[in-house]
Amino acid sequence: MRKSVFLGTVAAATLFAGLASAGTLDDVKARGQLLCGSNTGLTGFGSPDASGNWTGLDVDVCRAVAAAVFGDSTKVKFVPLTGETRFTALQSGEVDVLVRNSTWTYSRDTDLKLDFVAVNYYDGQGFMVKKDLGVSSAKELDGATVCIQSGTTTELNLADFFKTNKISYTPVNVADDAEALRQFEAGACDAYTTDASGLAASRAGLSSPQDYVILPEIISKEPLGPAVRHGDSAWGDVIRWSYFTMLIAEEKGITKANVDEIVKAATDDTNYDPEVRRLLGVDGDMGKLMGVDAKFAYNIIKQVGNYGESFEANVGTNTPIGLARGLNALWTQGGLQYAPPLR
Amino acid sequence: MSFADPAPKAGFRLSQLIYDTRYRSYTIQVVVLLLLVAVLVWLVNNTVANLAVRGKDINFDFLWGRAGYDIGQTLIPYTNDSTHGRALVIGLLNTLLVAVLASFFATILGVIVGVLRLSNNWLVARLMTVYVEVFRNIPLLLWIILVFVILGETRPGPKDFKVTQEMLDAGQQPAASMWFWDSVAVTNRGTNIPRPLLEHGIGSFDILGLPINLSVIATILVLFGSIWVNRILLRKASAMQEATGIRPTTWWKSLLIIVVPTLALLLAMGLHFEYPELKGFNFQGGLLVFHSLTALLVALTLYSATYIAEAVRSGIQAISRGQSEAAHALGLRPGRTMSLVIMPQALRVIIPPLISQYLNITKNTTLGMAISYMDLKGTLGGITLNQTGRELECMLLMMLIYLALSLLISALMNIYNNAVRLKER
Numbered sequence: 001m002r003k004s005v006f007l008g009t010v011a012a013a014t015l016f017a018g019l020a021s022a023g024t025l026d027d028v029k030a031r032g033q034l035l036c037g038s039n040t041g042l043t044g045f046g047s048p049d050a051s052g053n054w055t056g057l058d059v060d061v062c063r064a065v066a067a068a069v070f071g072d073s074t075k076v077k078f079v080p081l082t083g084e085t086r087f088t089a090l091q092s093g094e095v096d097v098l099v100r101n102s103t104w105t106y107s108r109d110t111d112l113k114l115d116f117v118a119v120n121y122y123d124g125q126g127f128m129v130k131k132d133l134g135v136s137s138a139k140e141l142d143g144a145t146v147c148i149q150s151g152t153t154t155e156l157n158l159a160d161f162f163k164t165n166k167i168s169y170t171p172v173n174v175a176d177d178a179e180a181l182r183q184f185e186a187g188a189c190d191a192y193t194t195d196a197s198g199l200a201a202s203r204a205g206l207s208s209p210q211d212y213v214i215l216p217e218i219i220s221k222e223p224l225g226p227a228v229r230h231g232d233s234a235w236g237d238v239i240r241w242s243y244f245t246m247l248i249a250e251e252k253g254i255t256k257a258n259v260d261e262i263v264k265a266a267t268d269d270t271n272y273d274p275e276v277r278r279l280l281g282v283d284g285d286m287g288k289l290m291g292v293d294a295k296f297a298y299n300i301i302k303q304v305g306n307y308g309e310s311f312e313a314n315v316g317t318n319t320p321i322g323l324a325r326g327l328n329a330l331w332t333q334g335g336l337q338y339a340p341p342l343r
Numbered sequence: 344m345s346f347a348d349p350a351p352k353a354g355f356r357l358s359q360l361i362y363d364t365r366y367r368s369y370t371i372q373v374v375v376l377l378l379l380v381a382v383l384v385w386l387v388n389n390t391v392a393n394l395a396v397r398g399k400d401i402n403f404d405f406l407w408g409r410a411g412y413d414i415g416q417t418l419i420p421y422t423n424d425s426t427h428g429r430a431l432v433i434g435l436l437n438t439l440l441v442a443v444l445a446s447f448f449a450t451i452l453g454v455i456v457g458v459l460r461l462s463n464n465w466l467v468a469r470l471m472t473v474y475v476e477v478f479r480n481i482p483l484l485l486w487i488i489l490v491f492v493i494l495g496e497t498r499p500g501p502k503d504f505k506v507t508q509e510m511l512d513a514g515q516q517p518a519a520s521m522w523f524w525d526s527v528a529v530t531n532r533g534t535n536i537p538r539p540l541l542e543h544g545i546g547s548f549d550i551l552g553l554p555i556n557l558s559v560i561a562t563i564l565v566l567f568g569s570i571w572v573n574r575i576l577l578r579k580a581s582a583m584q585e586a587t588g589i590r591p592t593t594w595w596k597s598l599l600i601i602v603v604p605t606l607a608l609l610l611a612m613g614l615h616f617e618y619p620e621l622k623g624f625n626f627q628g629g630l631l632v633f634h635s636l637t638a639l640l641v642a643l644t645l646y647s648a649t650y651i652a653e654a655v656r657s658g659i660q661a662i663s664r665g666q667s668e669a670a671h672a673l674g675l676r677p678g679r680t681m682s683l684v685i686m687p688q689a690l691r692v693i694i695p696p697l698i699s700q701y702l703n704i705t706k707n708t709t710l711g712m713a714i715s716y717m718d719l720k721g722t723l724g725g726i727t728l729n730q731t732g733r734e735l736e737c738m739l740l741m742m743l744i745y746l747a748l749s750l751l752i753s754a755l756m757n758i759y760n761n762a763v764r765l766k767e768r
Contacts (some may be wrong), residue, residue, distance in 0.1 A: 084729050091397060112732035113398055133624070143623040145532055150721075151729030156411045159423035170625065171413045172532075172633075174715045175725060183715075187500045187531050188634075190624045230398060 024228070024235035025069070025291055028096050033075050036062035037095035040080040041178065043201040044315040044323075045101050045121075054078045058099040060310040061120055061226055063303065064242040065097065068287075068296040073303035082176055084151040087112055091229060097239055099226040101195060103153045113230035117240040120225050120307075122327040122336050124218035125157050126196040128203060131213050133190060138217040142167035147180045147189035154194050157220040181206075191215075195222045197315065197323060204320035237290050245279065245297045247339035249306035251330055252276050256305040263298060279342050286342065307337065390735070403740070405731040406431065412726050414717050416633045419554055427727045429552065434722030435744065441636060441718065442705040445643040449704065450697070452644060453651025458681065460656050471652070479649040484710050486646055491638035491714040498531040501625050526618050528626055533633045535619035535626040542613020558612055565608050569601045576600065635716040639708065647704050654696040658689035691764050698756040702749050719744060 028034055038046040038058060046056040054076075063073040079095050090098040091113065101123075102108075104116035127138045127146075135141060138161070148155050150173040162169050172189050174180035181202050184192035194202070196218060203209045226243065228236045249255070252273065254262055259280075266272040266282045277283035281294040288294065304310065308330075315323045329335025360370045394400065406428040413423050418436045421429055460471040478486070503518035510517065521528040528535040544558035576596060584590040619629030662685050670680040709720040719741060728737040 084725060087729070087732055088734050108732070141624075143625055143627065145625060150412075150715075150726045155413075155726065156423075156730070159411060159413050163423065169413075170631070171415050172715060173412075173415065173717060173721065173726060175712060179715075183495065186495050188495050189532070231396075 024096055024232050025238055028069060028235075032070070033077050034062060034066045034069065034097070035095045036065075036076050036078050037081045037086055037089055037098040037100050038062070038078045039100050040082060040176070042101065042198060043205050044319065044321040045197065045201060046078070046099070048078070055314060057121060057310055057314045058101060058224075058226075060246075060304050060314070061099045061239075061243055062097065064246055064300045065239055067299040067303045068238060068242045068245070068292050071293055071295065071299045073299070082151075083149050084175055087114065090114065090227060093229075096235070097226055097228050101198065101224045102227055103195075104223045104225055104227075105153060108227075114227045115230055115233075115236050116223075116225045116227045117236045118225050118243045119223040119336075120243060121197060121223075123195040123197050123222040123224050125154050125193060125220040125222055126199050126218055127215040128184075128192045128199045128212055129190060129215060130187075131211050135191075135215070138191075138215045138219065139165055139167065141169060141191055143169070144190040145170045145172060145188070146191045146193055147172045147174060147184045148193055149177045149180050150175055152194075153220070153222065158193055161219045177202075195224070197224075197321075200321045200323055201315070204322075234291065238292065241290060241342075242296070242300060243307075244339035244342070245300050246304065246307040246310065247330070247337055248275070248279055248342055249297070249301045250308040251332065251339070252279070254280075254301055254306060255309055256302060259298060259301045275342055394735070401736060402733070403736055405727075405733050405736070408731070410727065410730075412730065414722065416631075416636060416717055427723075427731065430722045430727055431719070431740075432553065434717060434719035437636075437716070437721075438705070438708050438718040438748075441639050441643065441708050441711065441716070442701075445640055445647065445704050445708075446701050448640070448644040449647040449651055449700070452648035453700075454655050456648060457652035457655025458659070460652060461659060475649040475652055478646050479653075483642060483646045483707055484713055486642040487638055487710055488713055490642045491634060494529075494634040494638055495531050498529050501528075501530045501532070501621060504528060504530070504621050504626075521619075526616070528619055528621075530626070531634075532625070533631045534637060535629045535631055537616040537618050538628070538630045540615055540617050541609075542615065544612050562605060562608060566601075566605050569604050573597050573600045633716075635711060635714045638714055639711045639716050643704055643707060647700055647707075650700050650703070651697060654693050654700065655689070657696075658691075658693035659685055661692045662688050687763075694756070694760045694763060698753060698760070701752050701756065705748055705752060706745065 036059075038054065039056075041047040042056070044056055046054060046058040048054050059078065062076050062078070066076045067073040069075075079089065081089050081095070081098070081100055086098055086100050086102060087108070089095050098114075099120070101121070102116075103123075104119065108114050109116060127141070129135050129141075141162075146158060146169050148158055148171060155171075155173065158169075158171070172180075172183060174183060177194070177198075180192065180194075183189060185206060192199070192202070196214065199214050203212050203214065206212060226239050228239060249259075252275070254276070262276065263280050263282065266277045266280060272282075274283065278286055279297045281287065281296070281298060285294040287296045293299070305313070311325065311328065312318065315321045317324060325333070325335060327336050329337065331338040360366050391401075407426050409423075410425055410427045410430045411423050412430075414421055414430065414433055416437065417433050418440060419433065421433050456471050456474065459467050460475065462468045462471075499519035504521065506517045519530075526537050541558050544556070545561055547554050547556040547558070549555070576593060580591050580593050617628050619626040619631075621627075625631075666684055666688065667680055670684040671677075675683065708716075708718055711718050712720050712725065715721070723737055724741045728734055731737075
């Protein structure tokens with residue numbers, strides 16, 4: 001009898017351990033807070049300021065999810081993760097969603113059992129060098145020492161790039177991005193490589209940005225986006241459509257500032273753009289389908305803004321990072337950002 | 344008259360398991376064992392169940408897959424086309440390299456400091472005390488980072504070594520220059536040293552993909568042979584001393600026996616050096632010792648030497664004063680007293696703590712991850728783990744390897760300990 005009690009306990013413990021990760025949306029709601037895996041500090045994408053407020057393009061995706069789930073974009077706890085710990089943290093349930101400029105790749109999608117639900121920044125890998133090195137192309141880097149963040153796709157792209165161009169290099173594999181940048185600035189390596197957006201952000205944070213140049217070559221495709229654990233599609237849907245809401249809002253010209261007016265106009269006028277009426281919860285309850293409030297889109301736009309606003313505020317041409325929209329413009333303006341219809 | 348009633352012959356009752364002191368200890372042991380097994384079963388079961396929920400399995404096939412990443416410092420050939428398994432070996436060799444070198448230097452430094460700390464010279468003894476206390480009481484990680492940052496931030500970049508024709512014409516000196524007749528360059532990246540090359544070596548072959556260099560093995564064999572011959576010479580000298588009271592002069596014979604055969608072999612194989620030369624961005628040719636290795640080695644040596652010094656001091660102090668007084672009374676000079684009388688006895692006390700110091704050094708090499716040293720933790724536990732997403736497998740493998748390494752060191756040192764300890768009959 002004692003044995004069966006013991007076995008029963010073991011079985012129950014195992015069962016509960018399994019059940020704990022069943023419905024992330026319910027877990028998040030019950031906790032009253034979203035745990036969002038972020039960068040340890042990449043200006044423009046995810047970094048805390050002096051008073052501990054997180055800002056950035058990736059951070060805004062997390063805030064949008066919190067706005068959709070709780071109606072309050074501040075109910076997020078940002079968990080800083082290094083390149084090496086991020087996927088483990090997501091898989092072990094330490095964070096609910098990982099929005100940490102992570103590249104969507106085949107093996108991460110399949111072997112690592114992650115689901116990348118969207119692409120919030122289309123990026124590519126580039127190189128940064130000191131201006132006085134006198135290099136104008138990455139192909140001139142034969143024999144150079146290159147600082148890389150280990151455990152990233154950039155590490156593999158780098159090896160491939162030098163191999164296809166039949167030139168050699170010495171890698172310095174650094175676990176932490178900030179340390180890699182410190183070593184680069186101290187002269188321990190000739191070139192520093194990461195995603196082009198990350199280069200621009202890092203360059204803006206250097207003591208004298210004008211002494212550094214970003215080389216023109218983009219050597220890889222780096223679609224960066226939010227990732228969730230495999231097997232919880234309902235939760236993936238929440239992240240995906242929170243992000244798409246920001247895209248649709250930009251497409252329809254709905255901003256933080258005018259959203260109240262548009263809600264009023266759409267409520268008064270039944271002939272108003274039907275997609276806007278559905279989006280803002282004026283017509284029907286779209287939120288119910290994925291288990292959030294009917295006003296989820298309104299909350300996202302009101303509290304976080306649309307994608308274009310987020311882009312311009314965090315990494316746009318008026319910020320120190322100064323990235324152009326490029327591939328990240330809406331599809332209507334020749335870019336790749338495209339949201340499926342909300343119906 | 345009977346002194347006591349005969350013991351009741353009743354059968355074994357279950358309650359005896361708890362109340363009878365003869366059985367109680369067994370009961371407790373069995374219960375504890377069962378609980379331990381239950382916890383282990385629960386842990387394993389939980390792991391397997393949770394992996395199953397995530398749709399993951401335990402699989403070591405990734406070790407045979409292409410690694411795809413490059414490693415800066417490798418002892419054996421490695422490219423990004425090599426397997427994750429080979430990257431593991433690279434990491435393991437880097438771990439062993441720094442562990443062996445640090446153990447070696449720490450032992451030498453530790454013995455010197457431990458002896459000097461007992462010196463009658465007030466200044467020397469106090470200086471050693473300060474060194475031991477300062478290094479022992481600050482975390483090793485901080486020392487490693489400090490040495491690394493000092494090397495990286497104070498040394499000039501490779502291009503400061505550049506000498507152009509215009510500079511020569513203008514009579515200018517480059518900002519930095521190489522040392523030791525232009526053979527060693529210390530830049531902010533690493534130390535470039537000459538690489539020994541053989542014109543016509545004996546060749547090499549591979550065992551399981553690990554290159555075994557016959558020339559190196561031959562050199563080592565010849566060196567060991569010379570040392571063996573030298574021991575015979577010394578034994579003969581001792582026999583002569585015991586028989587006649589006069590010890591023949593042997594130092595120049597020893598020197599010849601040890602140096603000449605090895606040197607002759609190396610020259611016969613055409614030993615020459617390839618010197619580092621500034622080409623393009625970096626020094627090319629020669630060997631590049633990354634600062635991560637230097638910093639880890641220096642910090643580990645300085646830190647661990649303090650513990651070894653303390654072990655040596657305690658060993659020496661464990662020998663009764665009468666021993667050294669008796670040696671002095673016989674007319675032995677202090678140096679010979681130490682090497683002939685004190686040290687052989689002190690070793691018995693010193694060896695056991697020394698074993699644990701070697702184990703500590705080996706395990707502490709993992710701190711190299713803070714300065715990007717590509718040891719086992721850097722390759723298998725860092726990049727491979729991350730690129731393949733096999734956390735559990737990598738961690739298990741790594742723990743297994745470190746465990747095996749530690750047990751091996753323990754076993755070897757215990758053999759040595761058994762050889763030097765007091766034989767009691």
